Amino acid sequence: xxxxxxxxxxxxxxxxxxxxxCNHSTISGTDYIHWYRQLPSQGPEYVIHGLTSNVNxxxxxxxxxEDRKSSTLILHRATLRDAAVYYCILYPFxxxxxxxxxxxxxxxxxx
Amino acid sequence: ETGxxxxxxxxxxxxxxxxxxxxSSQSGHNTVSWYQQALGQGPQFIFQYYREEENGRGNFPPRxxxxxxxxxxxxxxxxxxxxxxSALYLCASSPRRVGFQETQYFGPGTRLLVL
Numbered sequence: 001x002x003x004x005x006x007x008x009x010x011x012x013x014x015x016x017x018x019x020x021x022c023n024h025s026t027i028s029g030t031d032y033i034h035w036y037r038q039l040p041s042q043g044p045e046y047v048i049h050g051l052t053s054n055v056n057x058x059x060x061x062x063x064x065x066e067d068r069k070s071s072t073l074i075l076h077r078a079t080l081r082d083a084a085v086y087y088c089i090l091y092p093f094x095x096x097x098x099x100x101x102x103x104x105x106x107x108x109x110x111x
Numbered sequence: 112e113t114g115x116x117x118x119x120x121x122x123x124x125x126x127x128x129x130x131x132x133x134x135s136s137q138s139g140h141n142t143v144s145w146y147q148q149a150l151g152q153g154p155q156f157i158f159q160y161y162r163e164e165e166n167g168r169g170n171f172p173p174r175x176x177x178x179x180x181x182x183x184x185x186x187x188x189x190x191x192x193x194x195x196x197s198a199l200y201l202c203a204s205s206p207r208r209v210g211f212q213e214t215q216y217f218g219p220g221t222r223l224l225v226l
Contacts, residue, residue, distance in 0.1 A: 043115075043201045043217030044154065087153060098144055098167060099203075099215060101153030 003027070004088045009106040012078045020073040020105055022088030027068050030093040035062065035073050037084040038104070044087065047073065083109045115204050115218035123224045129190045132221045136183040136204030142166070143185045144215065145177060148199040160185060189223075197225045 005023040034049040061074040087104040146154035156169035160179035203215040
């Protein structure tokens with residue numbers, strides 16, 4: 001079962017920042033936090049991942065709470081192309097496990 | 112570098128039939144995982160293959176089986192199809208064993224409808 005909790009849906013205006021929250025209160029010390037997104041009619045695609053420190057890449061930023069019980073995916077300027085379902089996934093470093101998806105957050109972007 | 116491809120894109124079968132879905136992984140990716148995604152749900156793990164051997168399985172019955180070939184292609188076979196097997200089937204490849212912080216690269220999926 002997914003060990004993360006995300007809002008079912010969120011809405012954003014185009015060109016504004018979007019903060020997608022994820023709660024993972026049972027996270028263990030060796031769990032990484034991964035984010036994937038699934039655009040309409042496509043398979044999921046990797047967005048970003050982190051362990052403790054905040055992370056930035058060309059797609060997004062990941063802010064991780066100090067106690068690691070929650071994290072936030074930040075899209076700095078939402079575009080219509082960012083409309084997708086966003087999944088927050090805990091991935092153990094010790095691993096050899098599959099990705100465990102929840103229902104994710106459906107992000108709508110309004111022009 | 113080509114991405115992960117899947118065929119066919121859509122498929123309609125009747126209950127009791129058998130189906131084979133195909134996936135072509137990115138070159139050099141020795142791990143492939145298959146997922147089932149019902150409408151409105153997140154993908155659910157079916158099984159994973161690493162270097163042509165099954166390397167983990169989710170909560171799916173034995174009528175779901177797979178193969179991985181040396182040329183980075185793989186198959187998902189489902190026997191005795193049931194109505195609940197109607198879903199999007201996704202394959203995902205990664206360059207090493209899952210268990211490291213490896214990105215999984217997903218194909219676009221095959222949408223299967225069982226009537």
